[in-house]
Amino acid sequence: MTKESRSSAPRAPASISETGLDQRFLSALTLKTLYREGDMLGYQLAERMRLPHSGAVDVLLASLKQEQLCEVRGATPGAGSQVGLGRAAYHYHLTDRGVSAAREALNRSQYVGPAPIPLTEYDAAIRDQQSARRIAQRDGLTQALSHLLVDGGTIRHLGAAINSRRAIFLYGPSGNGKTAISEAIGQLIMRSSLYIPYAVVTDREVITVFDPVNHVRVEDRAADAGRLDQRWVRIRRPFVAVGGEMTLTQLDLIYERTRRYYEAPLQMKANGGMLLIDDFGRQQVRPRDLLNRWIVPLEKRTDYLTLHTGRKVQIPFETLIIFATNLAPEDLVDEAFLRRIRHKIEIGDPTWDEYREIFRNVCKREQIPYDEQALRYLIKEHYIKAGRSKRRCHPRDLLQQVQDIASYSGQHVALTQELLDEACANYFVDLHDSPQ
Numbered sequence: 525m526t527k528e529s530r531s532s533a534p535r536a537p538a539s540i541s542e543t544g545l546d547q548r549f550l551s552a553l554t555l556k557t558l559y560r561e562g563d564m565l566g567y568q569l570a571e572r573m574r575l576p577h578s579g580a581v582d583v584l585l586a587s588l589k590q591e592q593l594c595e596v597r598g599a600t601p602g603a604g605s606q607v608g609l610g611r612a613a614y615h616y617h618l619t620d621r622g623v624s625a626a627r628e629a630l631n632r633s634q635y636v637g638p639a640p641i642p643l644t645e646y647d648a649a650i651r652d653q654q655s656a657r658r659i660a661q662r663d664g665l666t667q668a669l670s671h672l673l674v675d676g677g678t679i680r681h682l683g684a685a686i687n688s689r690r691a692i693f694l695y696g697p698s699g700n701g702k703t704a705i706s707e708a709i710g711q712l713i714m715r716s717s718l719y720i721p722y723a724v725v726t727d728r729e730v731i732t733v734f735d736p737v738n739h740v741r742v743e744d745r746a747a748d749a750g751r752l753d754q755r756w757v758r759i760r761r762p763f764v765a766v767g768g769e770m771t772l773t774q775l776d777l778i779y780e781r782t783r784r785y786y787e788a789p790l791q792m793k794a795n796g797g798m799l800l801i802d803d804f805g806r807q808q809v810r811p812r813d814l815l816n817r818w819i820v821p822l823e824k825r826t827d828y829l830t831l832h833t834g835r836k837v838q839i840p841f842e843t844l845i846i847f848a849t850n851l852a853p854e855d856l857v858d859e860a861f862l863r864r865i866r867h868k869i870e871i872g873d874p875t876w877d878e879y880r881e882i883f884r885n886v887c888k889r890e891q892i893p894y895d896e897q898a899l900r901y902l903i904k905e906h907y908i909k910a911g912r913s914k915r916r917c918h919p920r921d922l923l924q925q926v927q928d929i930a931s932y933s934g935q936h937v938a939l940t941q942e943l944l945d946e947a948c949a950n951y952f953v954d955l956h957d958s959p960q
Contacts, residue, residue: 533744534649534719534753539579543755544642547584549728550575552629554584555593556636558618559626563597567612574638574722574754577612585616593622634783635730638755641721643837646733650795650840651825653718659844660686660712668712672701673882673916678869682709685867691822691845693862696871698850699915705871706800706846710763713844717742718796719756726837730785731777731792738764738793762797764790768806775817777829791827794843804849804856811856815864818845822864874916876903883919887939890923898939906948922947 537543540550550573557572558564566585570577588594597615618626641649660683669679685692686709694702722734740760744752766774770790778787791799805811821827821841828836853862862868874882880899887894902922907914925947930937 533758534756536576536751536753537580538576540583543575543580543639544645545639545725547587549725550580550584550639551588552625552632553636553639554581554588555618555622555626556629558594558616559623559630560636563615563617565612566614566616569616570612571754572637582611585611588622591621592619593625594618631784633728633730633785635723635732635785637732638722640723640725640730641755643724643726643731643839646721646724647838647840649719650842653796654689654840654842659689660709664712665709668708669705671885672704672708673874673878673885674701674705675878678871681867681869685869686844688867689842689844690867691847691865693853693865693868694846694848694871695853695868696850697873697913697915699917700871700873701916702848702850702871703800703802706802706848707763707765709844709846710765710798710800713798714740714760714763716761717758718761719758720796721756727831727835729831729833731788732785733788733792734759735788735793738762762794763800764794764797765800765802766790767802768808770801770807770809772809772813772817775814777831779832781832786831789829791821791841791843791845792829792839795840796842798844798846801845801847804847805851806849812861815857815861819864873914876914878916879903879914879919882916883923886919886923890927892923892926892937892939895939898941898944901941902944902948906944906952910952910954912952922951925951 540547543550553573554569557569561569561572564572566581567577569585570581573581575581585594589596594616596611597617599613599615662679662683665683665686666679669682674682682692682705694706696702720733720739723730723732725731734757739757739762742758742760744758775789775791777789779785801807801814807814815822818827822845825841827839827841829839830836847865849856853868883899884894886892906912922944926939926943927937929935929943929946929950935943
């Protein structure tokens with residue numbers, strides 16, 4: 525990807541030198557591909573390696589043929605009319621020497637796939653696609669959060685935090701929508717796209733970046749899409765979410781000795797988008813250890829990963845990180861750590877007016893006739909008298925209980941005192957009344 529095009533669609537390399545890769549590396553990749561896939565047409569090999577046939581793959585095959593590592597076994601009749609007359613329609617087959625060379629190459633690395641991008645180009649491209657980018661605008665963020673009934677002040681704080689691209693600490697009691705707010709922000713971020721490579725390479729070590737689990741492809745429909753560098757894939761800006769299952773090993777390069785190449789860690793897959801650390805403080809890794817790992821990346825927007833050889837490599841850390849927790853911030857980390865997380869936003873309990881509006885909205889969505897008297901009964905008997913805190917999730921959960929009970933007993937779904945009492949008895953647990 526040239527400097528002029530980093531912020532837009534990357535252009536296809538016109539020669540091997542424009543790939544940024546060493547010809548010996550590409551020759552080894554060609555041999556491994558032919559070994560794994562078997563005999564291939566020239567244009568099929570180009571498609572597999574995501575390189576143009578003319579000026580790149582054709583040159584590689586000619587060189588391998590000259591070294592007697594591969595040979596031509598004729599052309600496929602009719603194929604030339606599809607891809608253009610010439611060597612693109614030739615069948616290529618590995619010689620015995622080529623098979624031996626391919627096996628040697630596979631012993632060094634099992635990677636077979638799209639030709640990678642130099643790590644330095646990836647770094648520059650990710651930063652360029654992030655620079656001067658305003659993620660959140662007032663109307664768009666308000667609309668994205670409209671179903672959650674978030675007050676204007678909180679939305680304003682969230683918008684400023686998102687556009688800063690600095691880490692955000694969402695805290696407050698469980699059940700008030702921290703995860704839902706984070707997911708809404710993630711969906712907002714995913715409305716735009718960026719280019720990432722299938723894989724990157726540094727010092728002949730390959731790191732796969734594109735992950736179909738966390739990345740959603742967006743097809744290029746432009747008239748000149750055929751002239752784009754196919755080693756890059758256009759995706760929706762990523763939204764990666766992890767919870768209590770997260771470990772420190774997921775933040776480092778994943779290397780398997782049997783395949784001899786790497787998989788990118790979570791934060792690298794989230795570059796250009798968002799990474800949600802949900803239920804922060806309940807991971808298998810201690811909060812202090814996690815933040816120790818990210819002190820430099822959070823400040824410098826640069827992370828350092830370690831290869832199995834011990835050499836460290838630099839990658840961009842251009843991801844919006846949201847830490848969501850129902851634990852008190854001061855119980856998780858000390859002041860020095862909290863200072864590095866610049867945006868700390870509390871998502872507290874709703875007011876009674878907000879609770880009423882949420883309840884009314886859920887009734888409308890679930891097609892349950894709203895009854896103001898029934899809601900007053902619920903609030904008086906099961907909140908005020910019980911000394912119970914209200915949460916934003918309660919209306920949804922209680923009304924679903926009402927639906928379930930009515931469905932089982934064959935009743936009409938209505939906000940009767942009996943159904944509300946039974947729903948609350950099923951839903952709320954008063955720990956202080958539990959037997960020892």
